[in-house]
Amino acid sequence: MQSYTIGQAARLLGVSPDTARRWADAGRVATHRDESGRRLIDGRDLAAFSVEVAQSGNDEDEGSYTSARNAFAGIVTAVKLGDVAAQVEIQAGPHRLVSLLTREAVEELGLEVGVEATARVKSTSVHIDRT
Numbered sequence: 001m002q003s004y005t006i007g008q009a010a011r012l013l014g015v016s017p018d019t020a021r022r023w024a025d026a027g028r029v030a031t032h033r034d035e036s037g038r039r040l041i042d043g044r045d046l047a048a049f050s051v052e053v054a055q056s057g058n059d060e061d062e063g064s065y066t067s068a069r070n071a072f073a074g075i076v077t078a079v080k081l082g083d084v085a086a087q088v089e090i091q092a093g094p095h096r097l098v099s100l101l102t103r104e105a106v107e108e109l110g111l112e113v114g115v116e117a118t119a120r121v122k123s124t125s126v127h128i129d130r131t
Contacts, residue, residue, distance in 0.1 A: 002115055003032075003040035012075050012116065013050055014093020023049075043114025047077045050091040070121040072097055073131065076111055088128055090119045099126040 004012065009029075010020035024031045024039060029049040031039040041049075074092030086106040090097045097119040109130040111117060120127040 002043040003034075004043065004046055004116070006031075006039055006041070008116075009041050009046055012046065012073065012092070013053055043075065043116075045114075047075050047091065047114045050075055051077050051096075054091055054094050054096060072119040072121065074117065074119065076113055076115045076117050079106060079111055079113060081106065088117075090117055090128065092119065097121070097126055099128050101128065 006020050006024060007017045010017040013020060023029055024041070029041055030045050031041050034040055072090065072092035072095055074090040074095070074097070076088060077091045077096075078087075078089040080087040081103050084103055086101055086103045088099050088101065088106060088111055090099075099119060109117075109128065111128070111130065116131050118129045118131050120129060
């Protein structure tokens with residue numbers, strides 16, 4: 001399972017590293033330390049927390065989340081696999097994006113809850129890149 005530093009988590013949540021650190025210090029999201037002493041957040045924990053933050057409409061955000069060229073960097077919060085098609089949800093700061101794609105594409109990209117990914121939006125299509 002992928003883990004994220006406080007700085008990476010902050011970027012995915014659309015907040016400053018100080019805000020993410022305060023949330024971790026307050027126990028709002030669980031952390032653990034790696035062999036060099038850095039605090040890390042498990043990808044599944046970060047995915048669940050990102051949904052919680054987005055649904056709460058938290059006022060602690062120190063800036064608004066913006067995308068450049070319609071690219072929304074975030075974390076995969078849900079994957080629903082069918083026989084041929086799949087549905088992938090990404091939480092990118094306060095934005096929840098849902099994309100329908102082939103099951104094969106999901107498997108090739110290795111998309112699962114807790115994985116960092118980028119949703120690229122063009123017109124009515126959402127394309128997902130694993131980052």
